[in-house]
Amino acid sequence: MKCVIRSIAPVGNYLHMVLDAPEVDEVAPGHFAAVSVGGIGGGMLLRRAFSIHKSTPGESIEIIFAPHGQGTQWLATQTAGDVIDIIAPLGKPFVLPRKPISCVIVAGGYGAAPMELLARELRSRGCRVDVVLGAATQEKLFGVLDLKGVADSVTVTTDDGTSGVRGRVTDVLPELIQKNNSQAVYACGPMPMLQAVAKVAQDNGAFSQCAVEESMACGIGVCMTCVLPIVGDDGVTRMARSCVDGPVFRGDRVRWDDVHTVPSDAFGAPRLGGH
């Protein structure tokens, strides 16, 4: 759908874009939007996927992005009033607890984009919400103030110590889980961080839900590009699509060590000699 850009503004190292989106109804935390880049007839055919930061149903959605590649750099040159094409909401969002349990939200960099929405949902269900936000350096943190307004606590870590605790999110996570008897950990960020968070959660007896980051071509489930090995309820590993089967997966179901490979015991894996 065509959306008019309401505003685009820098936030630290990122850009915050607000779009008129009258056709987008309910957005759940973890849903993503797929954005066309490069303009009509341009050389970039594939959409860029961004988790939805906020939404007002029937009115607007907001995304956060880092102008790292050619597509996002083009997006960064767009201004208020310009029209871009999006498909949203897409993907399977975070699964929310039925009971008012204690939860931890962990995010790396702009992986924090969907987390204010998630924190609000959890709080509205009576959950305790503790947040850990990590980044390489202060400018790469996102959402600290907003999340402080929603969560019971916010802990910040930076690799270089420019803000909060010097170190990684997983340095502070075990103590937080233990202190608050947290039962669920929600995470979004780079894959190595997710892997580490899923392990800490498991080691401390908590469930984890991780929004993974895999490069996508279509975002709607037809191209089979964004797959990763996921263990199903039946114990069988399948190459699941992060766009429609995810992007949120149970942390204990992702075969983190085997991401970017096809494990030999995966469903339909090549027999000896390859395929």
Added chain:
Amino acid sequence: MAVDLTASLGSLQLSAPTLTASGCAAAGKELAQFGDVSTLGAVVTKSIMMAPRSGRATPRMAETPSGMLNSIGLQGPGIESFLENDLAWLRANNVTTIVSIAGNNVDEFGELARILAKVDGVDGLEVNISCPNVESRGQVFACNPISAAQVIETVRSVWHSDAPVLAKLSPDVTDIVEIAHSVVEAGVDGVSMINTLLGMVIDVDQMKPMLGGRTGGLSGPAIRPVAVRAIYQVHAALPHLPILGMGGIRTGHDALEFIAAGASAVSIGTVVFGDPGAPWRIANELGQELQSRGYNSLSEVVGLAHQN
């Protein structure tokens, strides 16, 4: 007066001129949120194999100028699950369906055709003898006129159905006309062209090929002139052979080029990844392109570029 956009591929009549392209629309179901799949010319399914198949390691995709490179490697559920789930869905939704098949060897193509000949809801067969995403280039049957013909003869011998058999051809050959002649002699009712071109992108930070499969298939508007040329050549040599054209079609104007070169209908592939509504949009645009040029029907334009 509205332009007549009906099309045909041999005995198969199509209510619309645009089809999906194999590998670019799964088995159609995911596109249903973007349009009525039963109004497409047909869904051409992702190539189905006998056994379930995981596909290749990731990264499986690299965006390239006006295109993309993929090394998916025919990930799919296998024929049994396909019949039970995908074909059942297509039938329940009255979708015209061309099933694409791929085999590890000649016998497997025959086995797939034998199974599909016995079930309802298969309106055509596209024999994928040209997928570049296989470990062995020897498996690209379409690169050799003899092995291409062997596959088609085997399929033909078990295909007791009026539904047309199309051979999907690779442009990565010295003379595509020679391959077309050989599959025609082996008994195809038409050809689908073109499949992707074999390519590579290198990640110079990691100093290795970017794709998990190292090489991949190049698709998208970047290959469109190659497709138009190949269709033009084959239509010139075999003017009565039905051609399903594909290769980077993005607009109705692009589709008209394919029709004028000799295609009877077109498949919309890679562009669907960025624009899932493209097969419907392009059909509308094609109607406008024809109307603005004073044509009354699609069929009168097939191969017209050969007259001048």
